Amino acid sequence: MTLKRLITAGILIAASANAAAAPSAQAILAASDAIRNPGKPFALTVVLVEYRNARQVDSNTLTVYSKADANSGQFRSLIRFVAPARDANKLMLKNGNDLWFYDPSSKASIRLSPQQRLLGQAANGDVVTVNLAKDYKAQLAGEESILDGDRQSRRCYKLALAAVSPDVTYHHIEMWIDASNSRPVKARFYTESGQLLKTAYYRRYQPQLGAERPTETVIIDGLDPNWVTVMRYSDYAWREVPEAWLQRDYLPRFKPE
Amino acid sequence: MRALLLPLLLLAAAPALADDDDAALLLADQTKATAEQGGDWQVYTEAAVSEWRPQGPGLAVHGSRASLDARFDKTFAPGWRAVFADRLDLNRSDGAAGNSDYNTLKEAYLSWQAAPDRIADLGRINARNGVAMGYNPTDYFRAGALRTVVSLDPHSLRENRLGSAMLRGQTLWNGGSLTALYSPRLADQPSSADFNPDFGATNRHDRWQIALSEKVSDTLSPQWLLSGGAGQSPQLGMNLTALPNDSTVAYLEWSGGRAPSLAAQALLRPDDAAFRSQLSTGLTYTTQNNISFTAEYEYNGAGMDEAAWKSLRHGPPAAYGRYRSFVTKLQELPTRDNLFLYAVWKDALVKNLDLTAMVRHDLVDHSRLQWLEARYHWPRVDIALQSQLDTGEPGSTYGAVPQRRLWQALARYYF
Numbered sequence: 001m002t003l004k005r006l007i008t009a010g011i012l013i014a015a016s017a018n019a020a021a022a023p024s025a026q027a028i029l030a031a032s033d034a035i036r037n038p039g040k041p042f043a044l045t046v047v048l049v050e051y052r053n054a055r056q057v058d059s060n061t062l063t064v065y066s067k068a069d070a071n072s073g074q075f076r077s078l079i080r081f082v083a084p085a086r087d088a089n090k091l092m093l094k095n096g097n098d099l100w101f102y103d104p105s106s107k108a109s110i111r112l113s114p115q116q117r118l119l120g121q122a123a124n125g126d127v128v129t130v131n132l133a134k135d136y137k138a139q140l141a142g143e144e145s146i147l148d149g150d151r152q153s154r155r156c157y158k159l160a161l162a163a164v165s166p167d168v169t170y171h172h173i174e175m176w177i178d179a180s181n182s183r184p185v186k187a188r189f190y191t192e193s194g195q196l197l198k199t200a201y202y203r204r205y206q207p208q209l210g211a212e213r214p215t216e217t218v219i220i221d222g223l224d225p226n227w228v229t230v231m232r233y234s235d236y237a238w239r240e241v242p243e244a245w246l247q248r249d250y251l252p253r254f255k256p257e
Numbered sequence: 258m259r260a261l262l263l264p265l266l267l268l269a270a271a272p273a274l275a276d277d278d279d280a281a282l283l284l285a286d287q288t289k290a291t292a293e294q295g296g297d298w299q300v301y302t303e304a305a306v307s308e309w310r311p312q313g314p315g316l317a318v319h320g321s322r323a324s325l326d327a328r329f330d331k332t333f334a335p336g337w338r339a340v341f342a343d344r345l346d347l348n349r350s351d352g353a354a355g356n357s358d359y360n361t362l363k364e365a366y367l368s369w370q371a372a373p374d375r376i377a378d379l380g381r382i383n384a385r386n387g388v389a390m391g392y393n394p395t396d397y398f399r400a401g402a403l404r405t406v407v408s409l410d411p412h413s414l415r416e417n418r419l420g421s422a423m424l425r426g427q428t429l430w431n432g433g434s435l436t437a438l439y440s441p442r443l444a445d446q447p448s449s450a451d452f453n454p455d456f457g458a459t460n461r462h463d464r465w466q467i468a469l470s471e472k473v474s475d476t477l478s479p480q481w482l483l484s485g486g487a488g489q490s491p492q493l494g495m496n497l498t499a500l501p502n503d504s505t506v507a508y509l510e511w512s513g514g515r516a517p518s519l520a521a522q523a524l525l526r527p528d529d530a531a532f533r534s535q536l537s538t539g540l541t542y543t544t545q546n547n548i549s550f551t552a553e554y555e556y557n558g559a560g561m562d563e564a565a566w567k568s569l570r571h572g573p574p575a576a577y578g579r580y581r582s583f584v585t586k587l588q589e590l591p592t593r594d595n596l597f598l599y600a601v602w603k604d605a606l607v608k609n610l611d612l613t614a615m616v617r618h619d620l621v622d623h624s625r626l627q628w629l630e631a632r633y634h635w636p637r638v639d640i641a642l643q644s645q646l647d648t649g650e651p652g653s654t655y656g657a658v659p660q661r662r663l664w665q666a667l668a669r670y671y672f
Contacts, residue, residue: 045292051284057608059636061293083293084636085301085671089330097500098476105328105342106415107385115504115543146272149282153272167503201282218285225277230285234292244374244429248478249436249470253368253376253427255332 025138028157029175031182033131036202037075038209041067043239043256045082051228060084063256067241072096073134076246078254091251097167102251109248114169132175135168136161146176148185149203149218155179156186170197184214189222196222208236297331298672305407305667309660312647320350322667324407326417338368342383344417346405358451359405364420374429381454383420384438386468386482387510387537388496391597391617392555392590394512394535395494397466397484398440400587401447401458408665409628409645410615411599414588421459432472440464442487463487476500482512490515490530504544510537519559519591520569523583524576533558539597547604553597557590563621566592570622570652577652591654592621609634617655624649624656639669 023031043065050058061082066075076095081087091102099112132138141160148154156176163171171192176185184202191197198221202214215234221227245254274282303324310317329341342363349356366380383402387393391411402418425438444457464486472478482494492514499507513534521529539553561569569577584591596618605612615628625648632641645663649656 047290047292049288049290051281052608054280054284059290061295063295080295082295085299086634086637086639088295088299089328096475098478103412103416104330106412107383108412108415109388111388111498111500111506111508113500113502113504113506113541113543115545116549144272147274149285151274151282199278201278201285203282203285216285218281220277220281225281228281228284230288230290232288232290232292242373243431244434247429247432247434247470247472249427249434249480250429253370255330255338 025140025157025159026133028140028177028182029136029138029159029161030133032175032177032184033133035183035211035213037066037068037131038211038213038236038238039068040238041065041241042209043235043237044233045235047232047234049230049232051226051230053226060087063235065239065241065245065254065256067246068131073131075130076241078241078245078251080254080256091254093246093248093251095246100248100251102248104252107252109251111248114167132161132173135164136173137164138175141174143179144176146186148178149201149216154185181212183212198222204232208233209238297329299328299330300672301326301669302672303667303669305665307663307665309663311659312651312656312661318351320348322349322407323347336370338370339366340368340380341365346407348405357405360452361404361417361419362454363418366420376427376429378423378425378427381420381422381459382425382438383418384423384425384466385415386480386494386496388498388508389510389537389539389553389555390541390551390599391539391553391615392535392537392557392595393510394537394557395482395484395496395510396588397464397482397492397494397512398459401461403586403588404455404458408643409626410613410630419455419459421464422456432478434468434470436466436468438466440466440486462489492516501540504542506541508537508539508541511535513558516559518561519557519584519587519589520561520565520580523580535559548600548602551597551599553599555590555595555597557593557595560584560590560593561621562593566621581657592619594620596620619649619654622649622653622656624653626655626658637671639667639671641667641669643667 046062046064048060049056063080063082065078068075074096079092081090089104093100097114099117101110101112138159138161141158143155144158145153145155157179159175159177161173161175170189172190174188178185183205187200189197198219201218204214204216205212206215208215215232217231219229244250305322307320308317324344324346326344332338344361344363346359362381364381364383366378366382368376368378370376384398386395398421404419407413407417421440422443423438423440425436427434427436440460442463443460445461447458448455466482466484468480468482470478470480477499480496483491484494485491492512494512497509501507511534513532515530516533517528517530520526535558536556537553539551541549541551543549569580581591598616600614602612604610611632613630617626627646630641630643632639643665647655647658647661
């Protein structure tokens, strides 16, 4: 083997070792999904507080049972409204684009279109319980230091996510993920025309269900930055969700523990 | 100089938050929200005042109503659940004849979830079927279920009604379910006594129903129903919804089977049993600014066509009155073809203000009901203003409603 060949081989080995050390954009995204979403069926309580022009205009409490689909990897959720009193015990089922709303008073199961979901508070659930790596193709757009939701400087991978199927809520997403621990820090969600729909900060990391997970998401509306929604999560618990429950006909039966 | 420049350069390079983001995070820092706990009881009280003007000449009539609505739902042992729902309406009107008090025992039943996918219920249950909004042909247990009407909003009509006494069992599997119920005969005649549970209105005949749902694809999950009972032929029903696009839900609800016409039943005419269909189909479209429009076509094969309707309207008033009263009790459509339009604008211009508009148009006699509501809500209080206008020729479906114009203002408090 000539010296030249030896050097070439050495460079190739070094290059491949380097490639193995730098995780792919898709792997970074999947690791950050795993931090937001527990790996087994779970339940939690979500408090949503909505502000307009710095004034609180709404507050809701929901109980959510979630389970990932074995095939698609996407979460299916049963949601029960706890407060305010007007909405107490109303239910929602989200299974992909199959979305049903149930009111126990009128016994009415109403199917909702994705547009109706997008306009309601449930849309904010998409920012939280969604496996982005399943629906988006990630590209590394760079590395930069940004301030996280707790105003700490974080060295982040900036990922550019493009939807792989047309039926997802957001056409493309910019996402900042902590380079040291794969925690999601911030995301921006866009329409096809490039209109910013919302900005999300994932913050208040706490140990929950075996990992450090964000227990608060702050969502800023893209069109009206004075419209802010704070989502706070508590009462994390592992909860088995039988497949048979994830359908319209189970909604009248669903009662969280 | 260098010593001065370095911190400035570092400052320029340091990450910063956009002003909007910083303000939002400050709000989040100050948020003191804690999760509220759900209770077993859900109770509200409502007070309403109304004024209506009759069709033709006549003085305005004033009325008032006080209502108490309570719902209890408790898991009292693993797998065991008790549900109770009751409503009391106290109505006062100009003249003692307008006074009427009704207690509606909506539900009272026990539920036993023997396994995660197997459930049995016993008691008075509001068993409701149907995906359509204005007319539900597969809602077989709606007949006789209304004791009093507090609002013509279809949501209110579904909510404020009597359940039927029944034994019901359900089994579920991944993507489907099977429900069977039996509702026995318990009484002969409805009762108008204030606090009567009125099983005579809901359990005058033995009835049964089987419902099967099975997922066909990710987006299609039809429901099939078979319903029957003493003195009637089994009726087959179907409910289907689809998403033509991201903004639209399409639905189809159909029921069919051998049955006499409503006229034969109401007027005790010779049996004219034949295969008859009822159908309700429509679209709900939601705009980007949160307005949902629903347009629904409604067909009642047991109702009257134009010729029969004309003849009844111009015939003996007693027969006409009997037919109208019979059809109203069943919550059926008196004529064959109807159109239903419904629009809701949530957070209309200001947060927490909801505007609702409804039109029912009888395509046979071209009479029309128009209903509007503006509702504003706080965390525990709703206030609403409703207006109703019934127009049409004398004796037409909506022209015969005593009220031509009705206004109602109400306030609701959630405990």
